[in-house]
Structures are given as structure tokens and as C-alpha cells.
Amino acid sequence: MELTADLTPVEIIQTADLEERSKLPDLSNHQVYCGLDSCVTHEVHEVIAEQQDENTALIYGFSRALQAPVLEMMLRGMLTDEEEVYELTRVYEKRRRRVQYVVDHLANAIWDKELNPNSPKQLQELFYGHMGLPEIYKYEKGQKKLTCNRDALEKMQSYRYARAISIAVLASKSLSKKIGVLKSGIDDDGRMRFSYNIGGTNTGRFSSNKSVFGGGTNGQNITDELRRVFVADPGKKLAYLDLEQAESRLTAYIAGDGSYIAACESDDLHVAVARDIWPELNWSSGPNRNPASDRETSEQKFYRQFSYRDLAKRGGHLTNYVGQPASNAKNLHISVEVMKKFHTSYLKKFSGIRRYHGDTARILHVKKTITTPLGRKRLFFGRVYEDDILRKGVAYVPQSSVGDILNLGMWKVWKHLKEVQLLSQLHDAILFQYEDDPEIEARIIAAAKELMTIKVTITDTSLREPKTREMIIPVDATVGWNWAKYDPKKKFFKDGNPDGLLSYGKKPERKRLHHQEGNLLSRIM
Numbered sequence: 001m002e003l004t005a006d007l008t009p010v011e012i013i014q015t016a017d018l019e020e021r022s023k024l025p026d027l028s029n030h031q032v033y034c035g036l037d038s039c040v041t042h043e044v045h046e047v048i049a050e051q052q053d054e055n056t057a058l059i060y061g062f063s064r065a066l067q068a069p070v071l072e073m074m075l076r077g078m079l080t081d082e083e084e085v086y087e088l089t090r091v092y093e094k095r096r097r098r099v100q101y102v103v104d105h106l107a108n109a110i111w112d113k114e115l116n117p118n119s120p121k122q123l124q125e126l127f128y129g130h131m132g133l134p135e136i137y138k139y140e141k142g143q144k145k146l147t148c149n150r151d152a153l154e155k156m157q158s159y160r161y162a163r164a165i166s167i168a169v170l171a172s173k174s175l176s177k178k179i180g181v182l183k184s185g186i187d188d189d190g191r192m193r194f195s196y197n198i199g200g201t202n203t204g205r206f207s208s209n210k211s212v213f214g215g216g217t218n219g220q221n222i223t224d225e226l227r228r229v230f231v232a233d234p235g236k237k238l239a240y241l242d243l244e245q246a247e248s249r250l251t252a253y254i255a256g257d258g259s260y261i262a263a264c265e266s267d268d269l270h271v272a273v274a275r276d277i278w279p280e281l282n283w284s285s286g287p288n289r290n291p292a293s294d295r296e297t298s299e300q301k302f303y304r305q306f307s308y309r310d311l312a313k314r315g316g317h318l319t320n321y322v323g324q325p326a327s328n329a330k331n332l333h334i335s336v337e338v339m340k341k342f343h344t345s346y347l348k349k350f351s352g353i354r355r356y357h358g359d360t361a362r363i364l365h366v367k368k369t370i371t372t373p374l375g376r377k378r379l380f381f382g383r384v385y386e387d388d389i390l391r392k393g394v395a396y397v398p399q400s401s402v403g404d405i406l407n408l409g410m411w412k413v414w415k416h417l418k419e420v421q422l423l424s425q426l427h428d429a430i431l432f433q434y435e436d437d438p439e440i441e442a443r444i445i446a447a448a449k450e451l452m453t454i455k456v457t458i459t460d461t462s463l464r465e466p467k468t469r470e471m472i473i474p475v476d477a478t479v480g481w482n483w484a485k486y487d488p489k490k491k492f493f494k495d496g497n498p499d500g501l502l503s504y505g506k507k508p509e510r511k512r513l514h515h516q517e518g519n520l521l522s523r524i525m
Contacts, residue, residue: 055375063198066407069414070196073422074211077193080186081482081514084229089182096175103172106165115165117172123148126165133162158330178226181217185210192230194219196425203396204376205403206425220426227483228497231514236421237436237479239445240501241452242429243406244474245269250398251320253471254373256460257352261469267291273312274298276349277342281308303338315342320398322357322391352460359461360393361385372397373458374404401456402428405473409452417447431483436512441479445504449475477504481512 107115136152156166193211200207252260263272298309329339364384424431478501486500
């Protein structure tokens with residue numbers, strides 16, 4: 001039988017011959033638009049390709065190679081437990097009602113009526129109109145706009161009479177967002193999908209947002225509490241592989257600070273920092289040194305809700321990135337005096353970090369360009385002598401390097417372990433699932449850890465006697481059947497979350513207790 005087809009030839013339109021006001025039929029307009037969209041992109045690529053050096057060409061090629069595993073994650077999504085979703089939604093709605101009561105109580109005292117925390121108009125009328133706070137603006141697409149967004153509400157907390165209601169409004173908005181994600185962010189097949197943007201930041205790290213279909217949320221900012229609703233598929237098990245203290249290690253090696261490198265390579269970085277900053281505490285020593293005892297010592301209360309270890313962890317991170325005592329104290333909600341003492345002791349003990357800050361400032365002044373040990377280059381625009389640019393410059397190498405190391409490890413896992421299904425990328429960790437079988441698990445975890453263990457050669461920034469060292473970031477593996485942590489002491493979950501993530505190889509031996517047969521829809525189908 002002879003096959004025939006009605007082939008309508010596509011009109012060839014010479015766009016170079018068109019004038020600005022040329023009128024074309026709708027179909028021709030669409031053809032021109034699509035043609036230009038494709039051709040201009042290619043023309044831009046040809047121009048940019050000529051400007052690439054060996055390093056930038058390598059980074060560009062790597063970014064393109066990441067498209068396949070990232071697209072798989074975006075299409076696959078993560079299965080949710082409908083019972084956990086229902087229960088957590090109920091908990092959040094109960095909390096929101098309590099918070100709304102507080103918001104309305106405060107609003108009535110201020111302007112004799114209730115307040116909708118999700119109404120920008122009402123928030124602006126309350127804070128700027130009725131309470132007379134200084135107006136806060138943001139720039140959006142080049143336009144200056146009055147705002148009551150999260151940053152603005154956090155700034156308002158510095159005014160004593162606005163502190164309580166701004167905190168309550170933020171809490172209400174946060175709960176509303178979580179409820180919205182749980183109610184409308186899950187697709188019909190019971191999975192939540194996220195979008196990942198490979199080129200979404202100027203550090204090379206991924207950014208994340210809702211899926212292209214409108215569901216999901218920022219997949220890299222899921223709270224520990226919310227993580228429990230995400231579960232492995234039936235017959236599968238989750239593995240969470242994390243680069244241990246990754247940014248701190250990069251900071252130590254790029255700063256060339258031997259003491260901080262030693263702390264990073266110890267059993268527990270934050271305990272080691274606490275030992276160095278507060279040597280007067282009852283630490284174990286000598287041949288009888290006991291890491292468990294030292295951890296217990298570091299967990300003693302130091303100031304308000306903070307233990308010594310808490311301040312070593314959070315205060316150290318802020319100080320590494322040029323945080324000053326006043327701003328650090330504000331971020332951590334502690335006194336400036338406490339933060340000043342910590343800041344002074346920290347930089348005295350780890351003097352290489354202060355030197356790294358100065359070296360970075362000089363590099364920015366002279367070159368305006370910083371290149372990471374992995375070859376990613378960033379040109380810094382603006383006034384390089386401003387504190388904001390310095391903070392970005394200091395943070396750039398650790399954050400960018402960790403992102404590239406993680407993404408290279410993720411790509412290798414995707415490329416070489418066909419049994420693994422990638423689920424998420426989280427700045428310094430990846431989440432994947434595999435067949436729930438002990439023998440398969442042992443092989444997969446060992447292989448994945450080896451593939452993600454990447455040796456990097458780093459030359460520190462010292463201008464006098466720079467040293468070159470080799471750095472390896474250890475990979476920690478936890479496994480389980482939902483994304484939240486196993487909690488045997490029941491600090492966060494009433495039932496201890498028996499299906500949660502537990503360090504691989506640690507007892508007790510467990511079997512999956514919940515969601516063994518998938519969600520209700522999959523069981524019906």
C-alpha cells in the first residue's frame with residue numbers, strides 16, 4: 001500500500017529584510033519568534049565560546065554534563081507518605097491558629113482590629129502607616145518598591161515596640177507556606193517534585209524552586225520536621241551521603257591554618273574548637289582522652305540556650321565569613337559582649353583565618369577576580385573595598401568548591417551506579433534510593449562513598465610562604481526509609497521515627513515499619 005502525506009512546506013522568512021513595523025500573519029510571527037530564539041542563542045554561544053579559556057570551557061562542559069542527572073531528579077521527584085502529610089498538616093494548622101491568636105491580640109492592641117499576616121497591604125498599613133516605622137524598600141527589576149518581606153520584618157525586630165508582632169507575623173507566614181506546600185505541592189501520583197537550576201548562582205551551587213508544573217518548593221530548604229513525609233519507594237531504601245564539615249575544611253585549607261586544619265580533621269570539629277577556645281573546662285587529656293566525655297563537656301550550657309559546642313559551631317561559621325561581633329550577636333540573639341569575647345579568642349587561636357580575610361581583600365583590590373582550586377573563576381563587580389564584597393569574596397572559594405566537589409561526586413554516582421536513583425541535591429549532600437537488600441546496600445554504600453571521595457590540591461592564600469596541601473573531605477552515610485533522622489531518645493518525634501536515617505553500619509538492625517506498600521493511590525492502581 002502506498003503511503004502518502006500532505007506535506008505543507010514551511011515558509012522561509014528572511015528576517016534581515018523585515019522592517020521594525022512589518023506585519024506578518026500570526027503563524028509567521030510565531031515561526032520568526034521561535035527561529036530567532038534558537039538562532040540568537042546559538043550566535044551568542046559562538047561569541048562566548050571564543051572568550052573561554054581552558055578552565056571556563058571545562059566548567060561549562062561540566063555544567064552541561066550535569067543536565068542528565070538533574071533532569072532525572074526533577075522528573076522522578078520524591079514519594080510522600082500521605083498519613084504523615086495529613087498529620088503534619090494538622091499540626092501546622094493547629095500551630096497557625098495559636099500564632100494567629102497572638103497576631104490578632106497584638107494587632108487589636110495596636111490599631112483596634114485584626115491583621116491578615118499574608119496581606120502585604122495590611123502589613124504596610126500597620127507597620128509604616130499606623131506604627132510609623134521607617135519605610136523599607138526593595139529593588140525589583142530596577143524599580144524601587146515598598147516591602148514587608150522577610151528581610152524587612154526581621155529588620156523591624158530591632159524596634160522594641162514592633163518586635164513581638166513582627167516575630168508573630170513571620171511565624172504565621174512561615175506556617176502558611178509549609179501548609180501550602182503540603183496541600184498543593186504534591187502531585188497526583190503522591191510525589192513531590194522540585195526544579196534545580198544548575199547555573200542558578202554565581203558560586204556554581206544549584207538553586208532550587210517549585211517544579212515546572214507548579215508543585216513542590218525549594219528542595220534544598222526542607223526543614224528536618226518536614227523531611228519525615230518523604231519516604232523511599234516500596235522495596236527501596238534511602239541513603240543520605242554528606243560531605244562532613246565541608247565548608248569549614250575548605251576554609252581551613254585555603255587559609256593555611258594548621259590549628260584549624262587539625263580541628264577539622266579531628267573526631268568532632270566543633271568540640272575541638274570548644275577545647276581550643278575554652279581550655280579551662282574539664283576536658284579529657286593524654287592517653288585517656290575520651291571523645292564521648294569531651295562531647296558531653298562541650299554540651300554544657302554556656303549562655304542562655306547555647307552550649308559551648310553550639311557557639312563554637314554557629315559563631316565559628318559566622319566568623320569564618322567575616323562576621324563582626326555586633327552582627328553575629330544579632331543573628332544568634334546573644335549579647336554583643338559574649339560575642340566579642342568569642343570573636344577575639346577564635347581569631348587569636350586560628351590566626352590564619354584573619355590572614356585569609358586580609359589576603360582576599362588584597363586579591364579583590366588588585367585583580368577583582370577569584371579562582372577556586374577547582375578552576376571556577378568569578379569576577380567581582382562593584383566597590384571591592386566594601387564589606388559586603390569582601391564577605392562574598394571570602395565565602396566564594398569554600399562554597400563554590402564544595403558545590404563542585406559534591407556535584408562531581410553526584411555525577412560519578414549517577415554515571416557508574418546504575419542501580420541508584422538520585423532524588424535530591426542539598427548543597428553538601430545527596431539523597432538517593434536503592435533496592436532494600438543488605439548485600440546490595442553494602443556494595444552500593446561502599447561504592448558511592450568511594451566515588452564521592454575526591455582529592456583536591458589546594459594552595460593557601462598566604463602571600464609570603466604559600467603552602468600546597470592535598471585535601472579530602474570525608475563522606476558520611478546515613479540510611480533509612482524516610483528522610484528525617486532516627487530519633488531513639490524521642491527529642492523531636494514522639495515515636496522516635498523508627499524508619500529515619502541512621503549512620504550506616506550502626507546498630508540496631510532495623511526493618512521498615514511504615515509505608516511498605518506505597519501510597520493509597522498506588523495500591524489502588
